[in-house]
Amino acid sequence: MAVDNSAILAELDSDQLAVVKAITGPVCVIAGAGTGKTRVITNRIAYAINAGVTDPTKVLALTFTAKAAGEMRARLRALGISNASARTFHSAALKQLLYFWPYAFGGQFPSLLTTKSGFISQAITRAEVAIPAQVNALREIASEIEWAKVLEISPENYQQEAIANNRLVRLPNSKGESENLSMIAQVYEAYESLKKQERTLDFEDVLLLTVGMLEEDRGVRERVQDQYRYFTVDEYQDVSPLQQRLLNLWLGSRQEICVVGDAAQTIYSFAGATSNFLLNFQNRFPNAQVFRLSRGYRSTPEIINTANAILRAANLVSDHGSELQSANAHGEKPAVNGFNSTQDEISYVVGEVVKSISLGVDSSQIAVLARTNAQLDQVKSALNNARIPSQIRSGERFFDRTDVRDVMRIIRSASVLPSEGGDWYADLVAVLRPFGDADYVVAFLRLAKSIQENGGKNMRAFLREIEDRSEQNNPPTLPGVTLATLHAAKGLEWNHLFLIGVSEGVLPMGNDLNEERRLFYVGITRAKERIQITYAGKPSVFLAQFN
Structure with a gap:
């Protein structure tokens, strides 16, 4: 009720x-x-x-x-x-397709791809095109296939439509944009043929x-x-x-x-x-x-004023609603720092992260955002060297991990037992103690504490929450510094934020300057209290209003 x-x-x-x-x-x-x-x-x-x-x-x-x-x-x-x-x-x-499949299509429901990489790699071989099956290439091809399918563009029409829409594709050993698009069209056709052969659907098919x-x-x-x-x-x-x-x-x-x-x-x-x-x-x-x-209600006036300036710089305010007004107390002005090299930039950011944690900032309230996954890999390596735990937000399915499934079975068994002393959170702590301070244990305990504080009456309430999250592939927040691309950061927020690589050729990237400016705006508005913006080499045109 x-x-x-x-x-x-x-x-x-x-x-x-x-x-x-x-x-x-x-x-x-x-x-x-x-x-x-x-x-x-x-x-x-x-x-x-x-x-x-x-x-x-x-x-x-x-x-x-x-x-x-x-x-x-x-x-x-x-x-x-x-x-x-x-x-x-x-x-x-x-959910609807699964329910009505026997009635509308007949037979058993096909298998569902959770990632395209394996099939795309096979499709490259089948199409006999000169594309190395590297992670970045597979990701680029997957993005093109997804774009084509949501716009209902067939493999036969892909190249023509991609040219008409100024698609910019980066492939290893590229011999030119036209050849890139031609090869992707061939891979796309082979990918669809392979799915049909294996009786498999991807999420666009759904x-x-x-x-x-x-x-x-x-x-x-x-x-x-x-x-x-x-x-x-x-x-x-x-x-x-x-x-x-x-x-x-x-x-x-x-x-x-x-x-x-x-x-x-x-x-x-x-x-x-x-x-x-x-x-x-x-x-x-x-x-x-x-x-x-x-x-x-998220950010300080200083952060919001910066975000508003980004929109005003491109005359985006009138078409995109009113400017924001902050309801929060004043804080630090966003800082911008430039460096001679990417290595110097990352060293500085990691040093600032270490300093923040030493001053008592919870590492899960710190994020490093970048335009590309390749940038995040470099930050991850540097944080590892500094022995700072971090998590790259990616497509990894947290609830498919063997250790996570094992601990969920134990929680499920414990949830049917009466609570000792009426404190089910304390019981959960005891149940999870043998697993030490593994990242999933910390994440589960934080989630459980939040549920208890918001009226969760027993361990079954917590179990329902994590089972619901498992069904929807919605993992709890893992401990450590978050590393995310600007796209993956959408909808999230952190107290302390580092936005790196705001350099010419990196951000903006591609032909659509306004889309890249909106991406920069989204990055800025993820910060609640403090944001540091960094670049290496020539600063981005987006930093002009910071002068």
Whole structure:
């Protein structure tokens, strides 16, 4: 049962309150970085359920990462809503495809690829093209295949469309852009042939097949539309045309939809995302209520003023909503430091990390952000030499680790036992003591403490949380300094931030200067208290406003 409305509406500012009370759609919320949008949209869902506007089982909240979906589910549970669906687009589509597969397609469901690298490596061999099967090359080809598939571009049409869209592809031993695109087209064709041969789907296939199933089968479409009747879409600026097509099928002719986004944080255009659906929402729904959240609760005024300056420098403010205003106390001005070499730059950053930790800063509240994974590998090596634990945010599936699965089995067994002295967290500490201070133990205990402090009554509540996270591949926060690309940092925040490599040729990288500037903006707005920006060689054009 949902909590009382007074708890749902407590501690909201006037703009947030207006959104929460707008419980019938269509609704569009332009929400700047750190303005509390996740809390607002989950409270809106709870308020609508309390008002009888929707049943919780009819709710589908959509976002783009398992972490964000997990946070939404946790917030809804804290508001007494345990049976509303909060999922990524891919997860929601996969659930429907699995359920209806025997009826719509027949036979056993194909296997699902969690990573494309192995199949792409085989496809390179099959296509007989001169591309070394190196990690960076495989990643580049995977990105191109994903871009093509979300825009429904076939292997035959890939090269022509890639040229028309100014795709910039970096391959080892490159002989020119035209040859690169030609080779990728051949690998793409071989990759699709190999998947068909092995009866395997990738995540783009999941979206394509779900769209096809709903468009072709009226009975399935009507059953799905009856199941979900109240939609919320977070990070709406990141929707691709294929995802919008799927959303249209889920929504049907109804208008019970709330979209939340910030065009200033559109950083996935290279992958087919577009902010046009957000910016043109009122054209589709002329009666839509539009709200703006611009009061920032994450960062200091100094950090927010810097972020605003980045948008103003490219005249992005008018098209991307209002400038942010900080609700926090003043802090340090963002620092910019230049170095003669990348080695000197990384040595400085590692030294600053060591100094911060020695002064008592929790390493999990420190992050180093960079434009590329190759930069992070160098930082990781330097931190290892300094004996500073760190974690690179990547596609590694935390819950597939043998040690994690083993400890979860032990927690599952312990959760059925009565608590000694009524303190289930103390019992969990005792259960995990034989595993020492391994990273997963520290992460689980931190998560458990948070759950206990937020009303979790027993170890079963903690077990439900980690099993839910396992299903959604949403790991808890691991100890150590976080290393992440600017793209992987989206939606996250840290007290102390180092943004490295803000140099010409690195950031910006590629042809789309505004997209790169938005990426820089996203990096800046991940910082809560302190940010240091560094570069090696020639400073980026983005640093001009720091002079």
